[in-house]
Amino acid sequence: MTREIVLDLSSYQQNLTANDYKNIGATKMIVKLTEGTDYVNPYIKQLINRSAAGGANGFAFYHFGRFHNDNQAIAEANAFIKVAKNTVNAKKNTLLILDAEITGMPTSSVITFLKEIRKAGFKTGFYTYKYLLPNFNLEKIHSYMDFFWLAAYPLGNGKRADKNPNFGYFPSTKYVDMWQYTDNLLGYRVDGSITVTDNALKFFNPESKTTVEPKKSEWKKKSGTFTLEQALELHKSPHIESDAIAKLKKGDMIKFDAMLQGPKRLWLRQPRANETYGYIVARDKYNKPLGKIN
Template identity: 55%
Template sequence: MANRETVIDLASFQASLTVQDYKNIGATKAIVKISENTNYVNPYIRSLIDRSAGGGVNGFAFYHFGRFYNDSAAVAEANYFIANAKRYANVQPGTLLILDAEIKGMPTSSVIAFLQTLRNAGYHTGFYTYKFLLPEFNLEEIHKYADFFWLAAYPLGDQPGPRVPDFNYFPSANYVDCWQHTDNLLGYKVDGSITLTDNAVKLFNPSEVKVEAPKPTPAPSQNSSKYDSWTDDLGVKWFKESGKFTITVDEGIVLRWGATTNSSKIGVLPKGSVVKYDAFCHSGGYVWIRQPRENGQFGYLPTGEDRNGTRLNYWGKFTE
C-alpha cells in the first residue's frame, strides 16, 4: 500500500492560520497557491510556507489557478506562474507545479500547452480539477503531459472533514495520485487531501543540494539587551537594528527565505556582498539578520555562530 499522507491547499484564505493551527491539523505536505491569470500573485506565499513548515509540513508543491480559454493564453499564464514561483518561492527545476483547472470551457489542448510549458522549463507537472468537471477534459491525453493528477470530490456542507476520509466516497477515475476529500479539514477552512500513490509522495520531496555552512571567522561578541524586540510567528525573538553587513568569508553565505538552515535558498552571496538589514535574531545556533525585499518580503542571512543567545563569531563586518 502506498504511503498515505495528509496534504493541505494553502491560499490567501489561510493567511490567518498559526503555527499551532498547522500542528493541530497535522498535515505533512502542502500545495501553495502562487498565481492566477496573469494579473494576480498570492501575497502570503512566504508566510504560508514558513508557518506551515513550523507546524510540521515537510514537503511542498505549488499551483496556479488557470483562467485561459486558448493555447496562447495558456502559455502566457504558465510563464507567469513560473516567473512568480521562482521569485517568491525560489522553486528549483524538478519541483512539482500544478495547474488548477476549475473553469468550464477550458480546452484540453490548452491544458496540454500549459503543462508542456512547465515541463519544458524543467518542472514536474500536475493537473487538478473537480470530479464533476472531469468529463470536459480528455484525461487520457492530459495524462501524457502530467506527472501528477489531483482530483477533488467531497460531500457538500459546512461540516468539518476528517483527516482520514471515507473511501466509500472515493471518485472513480484513472491515474489519481492525490484525492481532495474535504474543503474544511478538521474545521480549519482548509482543503484537505490524501496521497494515494508512492509517486505523489516522491514528487513532494525532490532532492536538494546540501549547502555547507560557512566557516567562522573569530570576532568579539555582541550584546543585544539594548534593542527593541518582538517575537515572530515561529517563536523567534527579533531585535530591531538597521545597518549594513559586508560578507568577509571566502566561500560566501547562503541567503534564505527564513531564519533556519532548513528554509529554502534564495542564493549564495559571495565575499564582498553588502546586505542592508533592519533586524537580527539568535536562532538555531546562528545570529541572523533580516533583509527587506520587494513586496513586503524578507531574506535572512546567518552572520555568525551563537550559543545560548551569545554571539561567538562574525562572518563579516557590520556598519551603520
C-alpha cells in the first residue's frame, strides 16, 4: 500500500501559508470544525483554502468531543453535522471524526455520537491517544466507526519529526487506519499522521466528491487602495465573524491586491508580513459601499 502523510489543522495552524503546505508536501488534511456545542473554528475556510493552494486535494473533518452522556453526545453530533453541511458543504460519505481525548467520556456515548453521524449520511471516524484507549471499549466502538485514528508520539510532545516515523514505535492496536506520530512535523508545529491501511485514504475523496467551498466565488487579482467611509474591522479571514487584526477608523486607507465577491459581501485582501493577509468588507450584504475604491 502507499503511505501518505496527513495533517491535522485547527486554529493553531492559522499562520501556515500556501508555501508552508507546499514545503511539507502533504495532500490530505483533517480540519477541526467544532468543539462542544458552541465553538466553531473561525479559520475553517482559511485552512482549507491555503492548504488547497499548497497542494491539498482531499479533506476530512473533526469535532473535539466534550460530552459525558448520550444527550450531550447527540447535541454535539448535531452541531458538528450542521457546520459540516453549512460551512464546508460536506456531502454524503464525507469522513467526520470524533476526537475523544477528555476523561469521563463513556463508550456508550461515543457510540451514540457515531450513530448520529452515520444517520446523517457521513462516514465515521474515531480518534484518541494510545494512553486513553483503556478508557474505551474499542471492540464495541469498532462496529460504528469506518476509520480509526490513533495518536502516540515516540519522540514526545513538541519534538521535531520528519516524514519517516520509526515503525518500531508503532502503537500495535487493532483496527488502526492512521497513526498520528508527532505534533511538530518538520518544525511547522503541525500534527502529522501517516496512513497505515488502504482504508485510510479512500475516505478523503469519497465518490460523492466532498465540496469544501460552499460557493464558487474566487479571488480576482486587482491592486488598489480603499479609503474607509466609516469605522471597520480588518479581519483575519474573509468572514464577518472572524477575529479582527485591527479596528480602522473613518478616513483610514489600506492597499489591497485582490477582491472577492462573496455570497453577501465584497471583500478586499490586504497583503501583510510573512505571506499573510488581512481582509476588509468594501460592500455590505445590502450592496452598500463602505468606502471608496481607487
